[in-house]
Amino acid sequence: MGITRRAKDKAARADRSAGGAGQAAATKPKKATFDTTKKKEIGVSDLTLLRTVSNEAINENLKKRFEGAEIYTYIGHVLVSVNPFRDLGIYTEQVLNSYRGKNRLEVPPHVFAIAESAYYNMKAYKDNQCVIISGESGAGKTEAAKRIMQYIANVSGGETGEIQQIKDMVLATNPLLESFGNAKTLRNNNSSRFGKYLQIHFNAQGEPVGADITNYLLEKTRVVGQIANERNFHIFYQFTKGASQHYRETFGVQKPETYLYTSRSKCFNVDGIDDLAEFQDTLNAMKVIGLSQAEQDNIFRMLAAILWTGNLVFREDDSGYAAVSDQSVVDFLAYLLEVEPARLVHAITIRILTPRNGEVIESPANVAQATATRDALAKAIYNNLFDWIVERINQSLRARQATANTIGILDIYGFEIFEKNSFEQLCINYVNEKLQQIFIQLTLKAEQEEYAREQIKWTPISYFDNKIVCDLIESIRPPGIFSAMKDATKTAHADPAACDRTFMQSINGMSNPHLTPRQGSFIVKHYAGDVSYTVDGITDKNKDLLLKGLLNLFQGSQNKFIHTLFPNQVDQDNRKQPPSAGDRIRASANALVDTLMKCQPSYIRTIKPNENKSPTEYNVPNVLHQIKYLGLQENVRIRRAGFAYRQSFEKFVDRFFLLSPATSYAGEYTWQGSYEAAVKQILKDTSIPQEEWQLGVTKAFIKSPETLFALEHMRDRYWHNMATRIQRMWRAYLAYRAEAATRIQRFWRKKRTGAEYLELRDEGHRVLGGRKERRRMSILGSRRFLGDYLGINASSGPGAHVRNAIQLGSNERVVFSCRGEILEAKFGRSSKPSPRILIVTNSKYYIVAQTMGQNHQVQIVVERSFPLGAIKSIGTSTARDDWFSLGVGSQQEPDPLLNCVLKTEMFTQMKRVMPGGFNLKIADTIEYAKKPGKMQSVKVLKDSPTPQDFYKSGVVHTQPGESAISVSRPTPKGKPVPPRPITRGKLIKPGGPGGRPSRFPVNRTPQPRPSAGASGAASTTVSPRPVPQPQPAAAAAVASSVSIPTHTRQQSNSSSVRAPPPPPPPAVPTAKPKIMAKVLYDFVGTRENELSIKKGQVIEIERKENNGKLVIAWLDVIYHADHISHQGGG
Secondary structure, eight states: OOOOOOOOOHHHHHHHHHHHSOOOOSSOOOOOOOOSSSOOOOSOSBGGGOSSOSHHHHHHHHHHHHHTTOOEEEETTEEEEEOOSSOOSOSSHHHHHHTTTOOTTTSOOOHHHHHHHHHHHHHHHOOOEEEEEEOSTTSSHHHHHHHHHHHHHHHSOOOSHHHHHHHHHHHHHHHHHHHHHEEOOSSOTTEEOSEEEEEEEEOTTSOEEEEEEEEEOOOGGGGTOOOTTOOSBHHHHHHHHHOOHHHHHHHOOOOGGGOHHHHTTOOOOOTTOOHHHHHHHHHHHHHHHTOOHHHHHHHHHHHHHHHHHHTOOEEEOTTSSEEESOHHHHHHHHHHHTSOHHHHHHHHHEEEEOOTTSOOEEEEOOHHHHHHHHHHHHHHHHHHHHHHHHHHHHHHHOOSSOOOEEEEEEEOOOOOOOSSBOHHHHHHHHHHHHHHHHHIIIIIIHHHHHHHHTTOOOOOOOOOOTHHHHHHHHOTTTTOHHHHHHHHHHHSTTOHHHHHHHHHHHHHHOOOTTEEEETTEEEEEETTEEEEEEOTTHHHHHHOOOOHHHHHHHHTOSOHHHHHHSOSOOOTTOOOOOOOHHHHHHHHHHHHHHHHHTSEEEEEEEEOOOSSOOSSOOOHHHHHHHHHHHTHHHHHHHHHHSOSEEEEHHHHHHHHGGGOTTTEETTEEOOOSOHHHHHHHHHHHTTOOGGGEEEOSSEEEESOHHHHHHHHHHHHHHHHHHHHHHHHHHHHHHHHHHHHHHHHHHHHHHHHTTHHHHHHHHHHHHHHTTOSOBOGGGGOTTOOOOSBTTOTTSSSSHHHHHHHHHTOOTTOOEEEEEEEEEEEEETTEEEEEEEEEEEEESSEEEEEEEEEOTTSOEEEEEEEEEEGGGOOEEEEESSSOOEEEEEOOOSSSOOOEEEOTTHHHHHHHHHHHOTTTOOEEEESSEEEEEETTEEEEEEEESOOSSSSOEEETTEEEOOOOBOTTOOOOOOOOOOOOOOOOTTOTTSSOOSSGGGSOOSOOOOOOOOOOOOTTSOSOOOOOOOOOOOOOOOOHHHHHHHHHSOOOOSSOOOOOOTTSOOOOOOOOOOOOOOOOOEEEEOOSOBOOOSTTBOOBOTTOEEEEEEEOTTSOEEEEETTEEEEESSTTTTTOO
16 A cells, blocks of 8 residues: 555666665675765655654654754655644645656655555546545644645646636535534634535546545534634625625625624634635635536625624514514515515524424523524525535536546544534544544554465564444444434433433433543543543534424525525424434445545554644653554554555556566467466566565465555556657657668769759850860869858858848848959059959949058958949950959959959859850950050960960960860769668567567467456466577677576576687787779879879779878879879879
8 A cells, every 4th residue: 555656767666676676786886985976864754763752752753843944744655744733844835746647656745655555546446546644633634635636736737628627616616515504713824614525536547537526514503603813704704894785785795793693702813824815815716616606696695694693683572482683684684585574583583492392392492592593594594505515526626437436535623522522423423433443444454464464474563442422422332322322312302401411311321431421421442542522512513403483484585596405395294303414424434435445545643742832842641642643653553564566466466467578478378277377477577575575365465565655666667668668669760760761861962963053064164165275273173163152142251241240131042152363553663463352242243351450450341343234344364364354344453454363153152143145255464444445456376385374474384284075073982881781780670679589489379368367266276387498609709798688687608518618719800991982084293202103003002191182003103293182082
């Protein structure tokens, strides 16, 4: 019970697997280091870890933790909670998420851990769950119930649609029922004055689909009277302070000081409670639940009627009977109830008696009797109104789809001992006795009985069984206290005092060690202590009957809602005694017990540290008393001596058969023997120590929760491994697909890469028209026309800096940019080339200069720019030189004479952007206007002694170039890229885990999985496991060197296994392969260290030097060649 799901954290999982499963460590432990982030534990977080088990030791540990702001402590799976009376910040979203999916040993004790345990057990084991919260008033039961609801709503999925609507409505029941059912008492500012069992229904996916609420023991006497410093139910103060103007005018709502029922105790405000804000929360909760405006109006009309009923005051008339003091109150109350004022007064002041002879007698009531009838009227309306609200909530929360399991939360006010205790305290304490009986049966008595039944070795623990106290109160034969009250009412039903005397005579005649009669009272020895109950008026409260006059009044009302609250017709002739209040609470308590006994329980035992609601005070004697009556010491002793987990063989195998290779294969159940034998095999293969488990007659028992958590971790790892295999195959498929796509793309890029640039290059040949010699580098096969070499179009970088400096417009797109030279005239000296940046856009031609400014910073300025349409012609020579002129024909400036190594590409780009005005003149000389209107020719001579061209005195000196009709060489083949193997590494492996078949040659025929209804004593005998066949030495050596996944410990090799042969000698290293290359073009060597080669010859690449040149070996001679890299020859 109370076991939560396994950990997700790998480190924690490994630690728990190593400790819980007892597996030997395969590697040397790491060096221990001090964990500076771990919070130091205060006391012990689980009372089973105490060195000395005693009530005083438990009290001392709880005190230490309370003073250290640690309010939660475990006793195994039972949570002990001490009310902190302050906000510790431990219910935030972050804290809640830290408990999701964690078992209780991974995280500190918390109410969220109990909620996680219940929710996980419901989903994992398909068992109904319940959380029983017990403790005295003010110990924090209601807060614990709210936090459990908060946790379940957060983790149960279904964030949209009906699921979220159900969650919202379940959470909205808290403020709504608290306002109508909670009140300020001396011990608790928000004390639950009713019992509530909330049952949340879940579908098969663990999503909440509905809920229902059962309420118990509403303290309706609080409506008509409270002691000093206590208040009526919260809703009366919320309504009178926060009612709308419409309600104030329609229902006559005034301040709480106006009404007798809210002003008698002189307590109107409570520290920490904002009645106005909580009234808005109540209204919002009504809307979430689905209450219509008409239904809300009916509720508040009844509340107003109850308040005005309390102001109905009586006086004695001349005859000594009751008479109304203020007729206006009667008239307004009659208006609210929609009855005649006279009938209202008659119903309260005239008592209808029905003696046994059948005669109906109307007897005038005195002031005390009329006041009691008035109070009975108010209590009846409020009690039935509260029941109607609960039923209306259940109607909204009714499940809209099939339900699989439930989680119940019991929040009922705790054991009460006052100076004066009456029928209400007897009922409350009786229900708490029944809850204590459940706790004893399920955690103490049933535990020991099950050990004896299952023949488990066990040391019995003595404990107090409170069944004798429950029988004292509820027994029918012999009569218990409730039966004695009912019998007394039958004997003297017309006289309450006579009924009390008859009841006291019955008490005196009872013989029970837990009952002590006194004068006018009796003492019951409850598990929580001795309580003295006053007999005066106790039988009348047990009758709990409305006078027939009041029932007749309700039947005559014109208000339909009152008929809904009091639907039964009054039978004037029926003298049969209806069920008493004791009968109803006994039936309700037994029905609750039956419901709880069908669920797997979780327990929260709440403790109140002091009576002053102080966040720092810890009253040791008071807490010690609570520890004793809660039975914490016995719980600790039994927990330490018992087993944390037990499960039938069938369910155990169904849960954990995956953990043994002998019982499963690939997720299939393959075991052919009995379930008991399967349990033994699973525990053996998971290496669980023998002292950690025992097998009973029908169940398996696990001693410590750590062992169960270890089994859960192993099961989790199994699914993790299966998921890893699927992921590995999926990744292999994705890698295969990606590699195939890459190969296709690579082939396509080889065919199409740079096609646009190649087309521009071919267009350049056509622009020159075979009239100009070419440079060898211009017709290389690898040459591409890229255009914007300086990156002027880029958004960042040096090119963007240039663009911003010359202020290019956003509509100007650069089609060509590169560095060049301009012939700059020097006064009194010959002209010399100066560096410039040449930019061609879709509309202009720019000549950009870089100059040094006064502050030694480079300045980029536009030296000249002109529209492309203004360029009348472009002049260049027939030689291979790079000089050209732009014929602008300006009247103010000369034509520019420029030098650009990428001139052919520039001509091509200019032709594209000026299709109608491009005029390229190719001649032996270059003509340009050196001055406006004065033309000059520049000669081009092929007499340069060096490969570099140069300008001097109006002549360009160059060398002969390639033929004018030359075209580009074929594109060289790229460097071959070896394809990546698709199935390399661990992408795809044949066989089972580790790339080979499983080494366990077990039967792989799927068998039916065990179920809860299957017989646990299968008669089939266990077939012997096949013996593995001997394997060759080489295979054995490989198998021994590879770690094969297994659930069992690695067994040491026996001496009978043959030793492996010595390793073979190392292989002779293979010779380094030669790199050969085929010559694509002829080359004539002009230097001593250059080798002349011809097209088609095959050469060997010896090495590549740091300067980029290749060293080749051919004909036993080593030469340097700088052209091989350009020709793709290697």
